Amino acid sequence: MIKKNLQPLALHVPEPKQRPGDAPDFSDVVVPPAGKLARPDSATPAADLKEYPYALIRVLDDNAHAVGPWDPRLAPDTMRKLLKDMMLTRAFDDRMFRAQRQGKTSFYMKSLGEEATSCAPALALADDDMVFPSYRQQGILISRGWPIPDMMNQIFSNKADRLKGRQLPIMYSARAASFFSISGNLATQMPQAVGWAMASAAKGDTRIAAAWCGEGSTAEGDFHSACMFATVYRAPVILNIINNQWAISSFAGFAGGEETTFAARALGYGVAGLRVDGNDPLAVYAATAWAAERARTNHGPTIIEHFTYRSEGHSTSDDPGAYRAAQAGSAWPLGDPVERLKVHLIGLGEWNEARHSALADELMETVKAAQKQAEANGILGHGLHQPLETMFEDIFEDEPWHLREQAAQLLEEDAVRRVEGQH
Amino acid sequence: MIKKNLQPLALHVPEPKQRPGDAPDFSDVVVPPAGKLARPDSATPAADLKEYPYALIRVLDDNAHAVGPWDPRLAPDTMRKLLKDMMLTRAFDDRMFRAQRQGKTSFYMKSLGEEATSCAPALALADDDMVFPSYRQQGILISRGWPIPDMMNQIFSNKADRLKGRQLPIMYSARAASFFSISGNLATQMPQAVGWAMASAAKGDTRIAAAWCGEGSTAEGDFHSACMFATVYRAPVILNIINNQWAISSFAGFAGGEETTFAARALGYGVAGLRVDGNDPLAVYAATAWAAERARTNHGPTIIEHFTYRSEGHSTSDDPGAYRAAQAGSAWPLGDPVERLKVHLIGLGEWNEARHSALADELMETVKAAQKQAEANGILGHGLHQPLETMFEDIFEDEPWHLREQAAQLLEEDAVRRVEGQH
Amino acid sequence: MPRMNMIEAINSALNVALAQSPDVTILGEDVGYFGGVFRATAGLQKRHGKTRVFDTPITECGIIGVAVGMAAYGLRPVPEIQFADYIYPALDQLVSEAARLRYRSAGEFPMPITVRSPFGGGIFGGQTHSQSPEGVFTHVAGLKTVIPSNPYDAKGLLLAAIADNDPVIFFEPKRIYNGPFDGHYDTPTVPWAKVDDATAEVPEGHYTVPLGKARVVREGGDVTLLAYGTMVHVAGTAVAESGVDGEIIDLRTLIPLDIETIKASVKKTGRCVIVHEATRTGGFGAELSALVQERCFYHLEAPVQRVTGFDTPYPHSLEWAYFPGPVRIKRALDAVMKD
């Protein structure tokens, strides 16, 4: 079997540079200077954009000055809105994480450090552009002004939950905010977004679609299907890859990250690919605005890799200390998006520390008040759920006989349970 | 819904340049001169090979002279073997297509014009390298010297069919030839080949794997999965894409071919990608040899696009005249692989027209004789099939009770049928 | 009344649906210019335009994923899966997405998608052009499954499926596209045009056959035969040849099932034989058998029998040994009548 005159083959299994016990070390992360990268016209053919997947769009430099052609030159009010959205997202995450720890719900997922990758695109898109998020894009809903108590009702699966307690916490759906129902199955939303965009194009509509998934999720066949349809029909869609370096315990090397960038996937399909500093809110805004303009003018899809870092655990079920260096989040060389935008605004004279901490306090109060309001509708597992028969609704438009029978059976059982005090 | 100040979106649906009634026109096909492309060391990092997916490896020039650094400088005997393999494949296809038309079997698929993409890789690989073919790689089995009557027994599903009549014609399996069982489901073999290669590497073996699929099939999620695993573990595997421009009635534009090459998929995964003139047997040999050396020396996978043309219908069930220009095959600017190698050998003084037609006659006789031999074992639907109880074998290693019961039932039914003369 | 074969009837249904609603959109491998490998979509692209009837990349996952997105936009996509054997790569998008989106969004995102796919064997198609995977879908909450057995129903049920606001898996029994099949492999197929039956007469315009309603094909007092698709015809042969007075019910829709018609018949006959081509274990026949004995136990004179394909991959050369033909059905009829 093994030929002696040939050297034996060997299987390469990726390994991250640090593991628990090691100090975090990001010295191999190449951080090009802000402002140096040219900004091509958004109608440029993909064939002339081949370097972009390997570059990194950065607007805020080390001093948080906005520099270079990708600076979106946002009005201070817009930037303050972006800052506030990110801060509110963070405050929300903080409270809901705690609520899970307090046993008020079953599950939560934070987006700490990645807020820019949701809040900035939301701002750069039109409010009625359709978004197909993954589970870490709560920032979009917040940016679009969705009521915080409504989000919390969903998290508590309580009697006011519009989704009737059917979905795991954070799996929002908000059609009125052009926000698609979140799936627990990774990457399924990617071809769906392309399909929505194709429908919009077929109808001569003006709305585009955008989708998000993690770098780990790009390995799924659905991601590939999305890219195939996007390129073939030049769909008006933005496919965002949030490369936060980790997929639960697996570093990006298990998603192909050792060999090239995630934006480079675009080259395989002949579509535009951008790579952006995901912790630079202005750069993320600019990249999204470019891609949105490209899509809206019938120049087709863009794949954007957001280079960022998952600063905390994957979810409330996860302990990152078991598989990666401690404190890796704070060592991340691209910094913190809230901090960077804050310093930028202060530098412009449009913000100051006092206003910042006042805003932080105010947002925490907002969130606390919302939580109080939501908890009044019940928390998970404490009885204030939806009526039992709602379990059989919305499976089909009309309830067929077998579901009607089962609903009746459940109500009978419930009566028994009540009599017997049993479960 | 539609904003008046924005231009409406439009859906792009690809359309080939010619349809039935049009004259074939390949003037847009870029054919770079043979011999001009540099041949990098096979250990070159993928990052330094970014131009290769857009180039075209060609060895035989317009006069069928072998030129340039990719010339594999094969011995005349080797080239004569390659020529013979391609000619035998063609003769085989010809007879089996006719056999289907004569009602001797249910189905057949030719590889006319694409013979080089099977026969040349088979020669460039070691005989015990494992191949995971699609349904159009009969040339590999023929190159590896597999008995023609055995292939025909499979096609006739007769009593000598090693696969016991279970598979559609041409879905061969030949473990002894390191030839994997062909699937009717597109692209499933691609991750399988990667898995085999990973196993070989994990075991410190020296054998590599190679897989083939059509350009249309690259849209499947399986293809993407294969590329993901190949890049992550640097698997010793060659992933061949046979870009014959058509997937049944759909031109390559529906597989992303309007926007870039198929070899460019490699860039998305950071692996080596080559694009080769698939009708140039020496170029195909050279590209495979390069990739095989790369894999065998632990430098990882290669994706090879074979640029060729499906000269005839998709299968015996297909009529290409219904969707593409007539005679497109003969207008294909890269010529015919058999003809090109023949002229090359004649130019070297190693072949001549008389020997060529003598060989063609001899091969046709070989095939006819084999067919006679195979038909003696039965043709489809004429009774000489495998015993009925074989239907229940090989589902599991041991036959569980429910299959034993069903086998008994079938034999009882069969007895009834024989008595009643019924079916 | 025009006579159509099943392909023509399906083509007509799609044509009517496309003309009626600007939201109906057809996509799939080879369905556009060429009109489908079985010609079910022939002429539709030319008539309704490339953005409403188009070819796709070969990714069933993508075809259904994109259809889900189109439905979220508000279209009524009618994707084709070229053969039912190729539906598995799309399973996650069907089971985890299309089937559950109305539910998980509490009605925000209904999924009016009709997935057409030729299924079943009897055409020497081997393992990957012959399967009957309906049992995978009937187990999934949120999917409807519809299988016609003749041209009239094919058109009427397809129009009803497209008008339905839930995802429907519409399996087309390809063995009877051109004409009914008596189950004897060597009987030449009689084209639908020559079949003297109202089911071969198909109105040109719009009509529907409601989902969830079975059809009593033949009334009888001895035994109830439950079948769908091709097997309705094969069951007919078996009844005719056996002399048993079988009541044949063509289920037409598996989910939601017409339980009332089934119950009424079995309570009348006291015997039941279920016929399908799919593999036996865990097939839809198991569900039918369970339902019948749960609801008609005290009327049953004999065990409910299942007549099915064997638990093997679909074989090529032994296709007719696999196929649940008249002999297999007659043996079951004999068995239930003996008891």
Add this chain to the structure above:
Amino acid sequence: MPRMNMIEAINSALNVALAQSPDVTILGEDVGYFGGVFRATAGLQKRHGKTRVFDTPITECGIIGVAVGMAAYGLRPVPEIQFADYIYPALDQLVSEAARLRYRSAGEFPMPITVRSPFGGGIFGGQTHSQSPEGVFTHVAGLKTVIPSNPYDAKGLLLAAIADNDPVIFFEPKRIYNGPFDGHYDTPTVPWAKVDDATAEVPEGHYTVPLGKARVVREGGDVTLLAYGTMVHVAGTAVAESGVDGEIIDLRTLIPLDIETIKASVKKTGRCVIVHEATRTGGFGAELSALVQERCFYHLEAPVQRVTGFDTPYPHSLEWAYFPGPVRIKRALDAVMKD
């Protein structure tokens, strides 16, 4: 004898298998360095090396496709699908490839693959961490399906599955990983270490529990209860609370099924209740019901009853209303006993 919970037992089985055969290879999302989201593979990479226990890209299609290729090479891969809810993207590689390769190659390419996957609900996991999709696999010719209900069986069945030369779907009832579950959601879980039962005692070394053999958990004369996984324990509660003398059979292997044990029991008791957590329609319970009435018809005193999850997606907040708990089972017991 050491006491282990189910995770420890599974971990021990994998460790023994890796040590015994150099061909056993474990792959899956997060199974390597971290040792799996349920810690089933903890420590195995460290002990057996990175090329034998490793993390993978997140593509279930790829995980199974690669496992098929590894099996073709001669390895015995043991891929993990992180949750059974995520198995659908791998379905084509399982159904069209792994299940059929021995058959279509006439024995050239056997597929000794064991797919491990946590399944079932009762952990507030919502729609995508709770499903019981065994009914999809039991319908597929060429796959075995195994479901343990306790630590002893988990290890012994897993070792038997890995040694088996055919593809096995090995579903692990995650609700009882840490301790048995009586079906009352508010009863605190008693860890396996404190359970006074031989099934919590797990030998350190190698042993097998043969595939295809059920276990009579409790003998009884009134009614036969067929269950597997978590529901074996819940059925036990119902029997205890109802006072009915139920004979509880833990099926352990669904395919191939131990029909003899089932038949013997039902012929003795004359009554049968089938319990599973999966949705009702087309679930494995339908097959069981059909088989029982086909083979024990003349012994049945009452209709075979199915107690199952409802035909809905797995709900989050109403999990315990969905779950087939003791009340639902007792009502079925009452019903069959009344008849």
